[in-house]
Amino acid sequence: MKPNNDLITALYCRLSQEDAREGESLSIENQKKMLSEYAERNGFRNCQFYVDDGFSGVNKNRPEYVRMLKDVEDGLVGTVIVKDQSRLGRDHLETDRLMELVFPAYDVRFIAVTDGVDSANGINEMSGVKNLFNDMYARDTSKKIRAVFKAKGERGERVGTAIPYGYMKSPDDSKQLIPDPVTAPVVRQIYELCAEGKGTRAICRYLEEHQIETPGIYEFNQRGKTCKQPKFDTPYLWTQSTIRDMLSNRIYCGDTVNFQTYSKSNKLKKRIKNDPENILIFENTHEAIVSRELFNLVQKHYEGRKRPDRQGDTDKYAGYIYCADCGSKMYLHRGKGIKPENNYYQCGGYQTKGGRYCTVHRIKANVLDSLVLKQLRDMTSYARENPEEFYEIAARNGRETAELEKKESEKKRIKTESRIKELDNILSCLYEDKALGKITPERYDKLSVGYEKEQTELVSELADFTAKLEDINHRDECILEFIENAKANLEIKEITPKILKTFITRIEVYEKPEKYSRTCGNLLLIPYTFPSLNKSEPMLSPTADKPFAKAAC
Secondary structure (H helix, E strand, O other): OOOOOOOEEEEEEEEOHHHHOOOHHHOHHHHHHHHHHHHHHOOOOOEEEEEEEOOOOOOOOOHHHHHHHHHHHOOOEEEEEEOOHHHHOOOHHHHHHHHHHHHHHOOOEEEEOOOOEEHHHOOOOOHHHHHHHHHHHHHHHHHHHHHHHHHHHHHOOOOOOOOOOOEEEOOOOOOOEEEOOOOHHHHHHHHHHHHOOEOHHHHHHHHHHOOOOOHHHHHHHHHOOOOOOOOOOOOOOOOHHHHHHHHOOHHHHOOEEEOOEEOOEOOEOOOEEOOHHHOEEEOOOOOOOOOHHHHHHHHHHHHOOOOOOOOOEOOOOOOOEEEOOOOOEEEEEOOOOOOHHHOEEEEHHHHHHOOOOOOOOOEEHHHHHHHHHHHHHHHHHHHHHOHHHHHHHHHHHHHHHHHHHHHHHHHHHHHHHHHHHHHHHHHHHHHHHHHOOOOOHHHHHHHHHHHHHHHHHHHHHHHHHHHHHHHHHOHHHHHHHHHHHHHHOOOOOOOOHHHHHHHEOOEEEOOOOOOOOOOOOOEEEOOEOOHHHOOOOOEEOOOOOOOOOOOOO
16 A cells, blocks of 8 residues: 555654563664664655653553644544554553544554554454553553562552652662752751741742742752643742642651552552551651651641631641530631630530530630640749659659559450450351351351451550550650750740640640639640649639639649
């Protein structure tokens, strides 16, 4: 058949990372040379290359592949030539559609050189079989790659290919991350701004005012890559989503987190969030940019209401203040119609479910600040001036409770471990009975599901008991840390998120003894960062003209 040289002769080349491992025979240069020689030898003119380098054959969104198909649909292409059918694609449904429907519909001649396919000679019965084998090859390769990544991830190695902003590859070991001297201070500054109470909008504004390049622009300027779609007209315009992602990324405190997302198959590129039990976390795998204390402070800060005010600031008590009666978070109420001195906190359960669920538990923000500040000053001053006496009182107050909790947790742990072993034996016997034909497969499935579910729940409980025992064993360390922090903070002038994180775990607000009273204060319970004082009696919040009530220790 005489070539149609009035239209484009499309020479399509494709190479994926997996194909590159096969050797030089599949290289882009080799494909170009082969197709050029074939076209010249057979009289094809008006040739144009369409090259996708580094794209999988199951990806339908390859840039040059899409461009070629658009030219086909526009009637600009007369012939498509590839090295073999797998270069066109490894999704047998898509490749069959092109070869049997699309190309004939637009009168396009298709040639696969090494497969001996030329649509001018009629349909090749083996083409569909080859496409199916190409698809199976891609699926098998995907399984092997997933297995390799799974093994790497379970060993604690990073499975992601992108380098997070703030890090760079170590010159001595390409698998190891080290802080980037240019961007690591920016990451640290972002965390510190958040710890000070700045919201994501305020942080974005700060970075723009100081003309700090966005991650996409920095990546392009350093490495010439545009994978993060940088906006060159606004190089300093950070987005709130970027800041939020950075503030929740454990990599910045030195941890490696693997398998956060997954895809259902090699043909579906959409990433799905993984269940928490399938995510693996490895601590202290590389040098941290922010301290674990600062990272935990930011996470604690974001457990509460994340919405900043119009100035971009987030409520400092977010994640700390709770209703003592229903356990709901309490939220700050402020607005145009409320004077700053009248801002108040209210029970979230009451807000959403009404008076049948809980009561209002209303407390003014400035009253809360005054009470917490006074209590902290008294406590830290005592710990600083009488460290030995403070340690003894704190340890004595919690020792009896700790020992009781430890004994109970240890008993539950032993009982749980014993039951898990029993279930292992039961499941093993069930399997043998099924294999010997003593019970039907349906009966086996019904029984095993129940036992396996119970075993999974017990394993989770066992982890909780172990964690609780570890917390009990660290009580003394927590007390000593509290004393050291008290020495470091000689004068606490105001309540900040950092101060809250350092000394307080939560604040519980009880309803007023006299509901709706304007003179009676709320009862508060403030558990500190060491568990020994957590059984303190609630203290009474003051009204504007009454002195502070003394908190029990």
